[in-house]
Amino acid sequence: MKIKAFTVIFSILMAVWLILNQSVDIEYLVLGAVISVLLAFMFCRGCSVFNDINFTPKAFVYTFMFLAVFIFELIKANFDIARIVLTPSLPIKPGIIKAKTKLKSRMARLILANSITLTPGTFTIDIIDDTLYIHCVHLDDADREKLGKKIIRKFEKYLEVIYG
Amino acid sequence: MVDIILKISMVIIVFSFLLVVIRFLRGNTVLDRVVALDVLTVSSIGLIVLLADSFGRVIYIDVSLVYAILSFIGVIVIAKYLEKSL
């Protein structure tokens, strides 16, 4: 159980070290490995967020699908907000709505909240237990529960598979 | 051709700095000014990378790395102070 967190932290630190040095000499490799092992031992004890990642092939495929959906939503929503800003009458109808999520693990909730924040037009103000409070720039006059479910559902179906 | 387009985008970024500074001078509350600081930091990361291209030195990218890592800690501390939970 600790092995998983240790592996993830070690590989992230080692990759950052190698990219910053831009060389694969033996001395850089040994020095980076020693420092990464020490830091990973120090921090893997209190770190519980990496425990519930699934390392199955299906999760790997779904990660890429999640990234593709996320980038597409990011660009689409940015054009939307550029259109709102450039219209002279400023067609906004802001409001704070709430939506419940089914995800259990903390890392999955973190990624869900951050991806909602990064798509402009919606951003997460607070999470209390399993309820997300989302601020929307343009609230359609359809009922608010359905809108909240629509915003969450886009990312939730991929995160359910990646984080068991 | 490539050079001219990069210079035009540099000028556009500096012009948007001026607009954000107007927001800073007019802003009603403290948090408006913190948002202005955040936008200035993020867009100056872009300006520094453009300068690294036009001077042709890779070490300038390290400056923007330092900004990307450190500047958001300052924003978090200011927000925690205003929330009265530091």
Added chain:
Amino acid sequence: MEYLKIAGAFITLGGSLFILFASIGLLRMPDIYNRIQAGTKASTLGTLLTLLGIGLIHTDWLLKIMMLIIFVLISNPVSSHILGRAAHYARMPISDRTEVDELEEDTNIVSQEREEEK
């Protein structure tokens, strides 16, 4: 090779235009939440596109620029989320055009229950 450079230059131009839209939005929006919406996030995509364009022009810098993109992508939503949260708990004025504020209702109910328990 030459086409890659021209494509990178146009992507950079698009990114700087998004930064300009972000600052116009920061000037025009009526209250603090909408300013966070328009300001911090359109400028995030603008910076990402600028970095990506420079990465296409100089292909040998691409690894470092990818790392910079990942840092910006992780750190920016955190700071904009915490600014919005601070604005809500410090009782910043909200615009008249706001339709509904369910967080305000829920937190008021919780604090009233606590006072009744006392």
Added chain:
Amino acid sequence: MIYSIIVLILSLIMLVMALVAIHHKSLQIAVIASGIISLFASVVYIFLAAPDVAITEASIGSALTVIIFFYVLNKIRHSDAKE
């Protein structure tokens, strides 16, 4: 030519921010304005071809000074509330 215009605009913004930091009543806004001053100072150091000075200015002037100032403001507020 175009570089000198950009440096001129950045220096003008620094000057305006310095005036705000001197003349504004609120202490928090003065600290934020001084943070913006060191932000643009490090961009100008890059124009002067000094990346090491720019890194130092970015990490100390723009991040560490703001954090320490707000930490101290928080301490002052707590001690005021106790009295």
